[in-house]
Amino acid sequence: MKKVLAMVLALCMVLTASMAMAEKVEFFQQKMEEGPQRAYAEVLARFHAENPDIEIEINTIPDAGTVLMQRISTGDIPPIFSDYPTQTQFKGKVNNGYIECLEGNEFLSRVNPGMIELGKHYDGQTYALPLSQNYMAIFYNIDIFEQVGIEGTPKTWEELIAVCDKLVAAGVVPFSFGDKDAGRVGHCFQALSQATYPGVVDYVVSVVNGEATVADNADAFRKIGERMLKLHEYALPDYMGTADTVMWENFATGKAAMCITGSYARGTILISNPDLNLGAFPIPGDVYDESPLLTGIDAALCISAEATEEQKAVGLKFLEFISRPENAQLWSDIDGAPSCLLGTTYSDPRVAPVIEKAATGVVCDWFGSKVTTQVTTELYQVVQGLLLDGDLDAYIEGLDEAIEAAAL
Amino acid sequence: MHKKVLNRDRASFFVITLPALLLYSFFYIYSVVLGFYYSMTDWDGLSRKFNFVWLENYGKILKNKAFFNSVTVTFRYAILMVVFTIVIGVLLAVALNSVKRFKTFFKSVFFFPAMISSVAVALIWDQVFIRALPNLAPLFGVANIASPLGNKQLALYAVLFVNLWQSLAMPTVIFIAGMQSIPDELYESAVIDGASMFDQFRFVTLPYLVPTITVNAILTLKGGITSFDYAKALTGGGPARSTMLIGIKIYIDAFGDTPKFSIANTESVLLFLVIALLSIVQLTISSRSGVNKA
Incomplete structure (x- = not known):
């Protein structure tokens, strides 16, 4: 009897131990x-x-x-x-x-x-x-750029528009956007707004704190809105109904020459098309040295x-x-x-423009480092509305209303 | 002796219903009470401590434009949902009821979508809108057909269409059941009196269907106001808040990156009160009409 009891106990111990190990x-x-x-x-x-x-x-x-x-x-x-x-x-x-x-x-x-x-x-x-580390950038198809005869990457807003015009003249659609998800619209807005108006986040913070309004600084925000609209003039059709995965897929398969997205999508784009000659450059503002690169952990x-x-x-x-x-x-x-991590390399020369920009120290963090998700979410909805209506006055008014609504 | 048996029976019934009562109390009544309680606090859902703020949250919400935008969108959606469900459901039921051959087959076809999960249906239609729709453009001789989900004016209707596609089966079945309870003699009398098909529908079918319509209208209205899954999976509330149903707003406020749980609870309580009020009004109105009412 004792033997049986000992065996049962031993079995229980083994089972318990193996269960603990397998946790x-x-x-x-x-x-x-x-x-x-x-x-x-x-x-x-x-x-x-x-x-x-x-x-x-x-x-x-x-x-x-x-x-x-x-x-x-x-x-x-x-x-x-x-x-x-x-x-x-x-x-x-x-x-x-x-x-x-x-x-x-x-x-x-x-x-x-x-x-x-x-x-x-x-x-x-x-x-x-x-x-x-993440960064927002304009990812581009190097082969298409070369075929069209574009040398180097644009460093200012005007150069970017010139590149877009050249692509259009060659019968190439410059941008693939996926604006169905307000979050993706927001990422593009965050990057473009900081490149256009480097103090934008601090200004939004002052609006959140009730110290100012967007309307007080309408010209700066209008300029950002105009640039959002301008880039979408160069986009594949139906960008408002396009999800991010389709946006990356369209870009990876050569339907458009560029795509504004985060480094988080680089691996996914390359999985969609491993042969893609993929480059990246910072989203340009008016002056290269003053336009920060949006980057964060x-x-x-x-x-x-x-x-x-x-x-x-x-x-x-x-x-x-x-x-x-x-x-x-x-x-x-x-x-x-x-x-x-130290001791690692990011040696792809095709993204050198971004790495060089990061090295200059002219960088900025995401809106979320200074304002709540409610604020950014509300702002994104307004920018999505701008892309649908193209109404810049409603957009300026909407930004103030959105920040007020988010203060709940 | 008789009284003793009666008491024993009552005790048995009570014991039988006790588990259901306890579960209902815990999962519904307790949750609702707790929801009321949290709506009067400033708990964000993350903090370990919170304060009691009485009705402060209600005051804030009733001044909030985003909340009223969601309420408007939700009511628009719910009313459209009720109208389309009743109209299409009744027509479908009449059509299916008049089919002589392959009746079961046709009923099965229309009931099939109800067997699929709502999120799966939404994801399937999402792909149809994004990938299949543009390919139909050449058939209509246009350059492109854009996804309605990206259009502020059409997005709500697109969500509604998907919702109806999936959820119409149940009301239709209820309508068919309602129609089968109408005595054949009434139709025979109507035919003798020279009533047309439309007259038969107007003066015989419809009055008998009023109680069924009431049931379906209440269920659909409640479903429309509390709808969440289709819009969340198809649009996430966008574009530009055009499909921001109150359910999605509550979800974002409660569980967003920077949660405001007490605010979400306040919104839920207001939604609860609105639904309760609407149900009472609707039941009162509909109980005064119908074939067996004065």
């Missing part, structure tokens, strides 16, 4: 694009090969930011997740104690110090490992402060692993965005 640790990553999804999968495969006793499971879903917020508010925080440390929403999560402080971890020394500084919280501490990894000690240990191990130069390089190569 999966969730990694909730917020990027739906194919490039980053593949990049994480590849790095994780390497991680599992090195750590066969640990299983990290990637969870990628649509509308990830909303779902993450919902999960946090209901106490179901993923142990490891990606987020955007310069955004106000992220700072809110840190303020409420949901994110583990990463200070003191050796792997942070592998990160570009500038990126560490950029991602720091108000208290001067680091809560997320910056993995990649893109993918950044963090650990839930409410995870178990075991989950936190797994999370830290994963962060240490992905921050190793060889793994960061692999991730960057597949994702298509420049890495924030």
Whole structure:
């Protein structure tokens, strides 16, 4: 009897141990694009090969930011997740104690110090490992440019319009836009507005604070609106009904010569057409030296402060692993965005104009680093309205109303 | 003895309904009460602490243009939904009821969309609008047919069309059931009196269908006002807020990157009150008409 009991107990222990070993640790990553999804999968495969006793499971879903917020508010925080440390929403999560402080971890020394500084919280501490840098740019088909006889890339607004006219004269559609999703309209608006009017975000902040109105500075905002409309004159038809995936697909398959999008789409575009001769240059303003490049920390990894000690240990191990130069390089190569990790290279000469611009230090961050999502979301809707109606007066009025509506 | 049996039966019934009552209380009544409570706080959905602000949120919302834009869009959508559902549903039911051969086949065809999930339907139609529609342009001799989802004037109708395509089956079935309860003698009498097909429909079918129309109208109105999935999957509320139904606004306010949970709850409470009021009004009006009413 004792033998049977001992065997049963032993069996229970083995089962319990194996169940504990097989426990999966969730990694909730917020990027739906194919490039980053593949990049994480590849790095994780390497991680599992090195750590066969640990299983990290990637969870990628649509509308990830909303779902993450919902999960946090209901106490179901993923142990490891990606987020955007310069955004106000992220700072809110840190303020409420949901994110583990990463200070003191050796792997942070592998990160570009500038990126560490950029991602720091108000208290001067680091809560997320910056993995990649994003930028908004005009991606272009180098082969089409060469066929049409365009040399170099435009550095000012006037040069850009001249390039568009040359493409049109050669029977090429200059731009592929996907404005069905207000968020994509917004990204284009953010980049173009900052290149056109470098102080735009601070001005929007002053409007949010009730210190000014958009109407007080109507000329500057009108100029941005006019340029949004101007670029759309050179677009493929039905841009308002076109989703972002179709926009990238149209560009990748040569239906248009250029596409204004973020570095987050580079990998996806190249997956659509691996043979595409893909270049990128900054969105130009009036004067090259004064027009900032919109850039920020893109993918950044963090650990839930409410995870178990075991989950936190797994999370830290994963962060240490992905921050190793060889793994960061692999991730960057597949994702298509420049890495924030030291010892990596972003050697594609075709995106040199963007890298050179970043090196000048004339850069700016996303609106979300200074204003709430409600404000940006409302602004995007107004800009979408402008693209539909072309009514600049209604757009100026709408921007003020949108900011007021977002103040709820 | 008789009273004892009665009490025992009552106790049995009570015990049988108790699980349903408890589940209903927890998932509906408790949630509604909690919603009212949070609508009077300043909780953003993220903070660990919050304050009680009484009716401050209601005051803010009733002055907010974005909220009223959503209310207008939602009511437009719901009213169109009711009108189209009743008109097309009744016509479809009459047509299907008069089919002599392959009746089951035709009914199955019209019922098929109801078997697919609403989000799946929306995503299928999204692709139809984006990819298939432009390819039809040569058939109509035009250069391009743009997706209605990108047009501020048409987007709401496009969402409505997809919603109707999927959800019309159920009201139609209810109408068919209503028609089958109409005594054949009435039609025979009408024919003898020289009534045309339209007269038969106007004076026999329609009065008998009033209770069914009422049921369908209430259900559709409620469905229209609380609609979320089709617009969210097809347009996300755009372009330029033209399909920003109140359901989508509540969702964004509650679970957006910078959530405002108490505001979303306040909007939900107002929506709840509006639906309750409309249901009472509609039930009162419709209960005064119909074939068996005074």
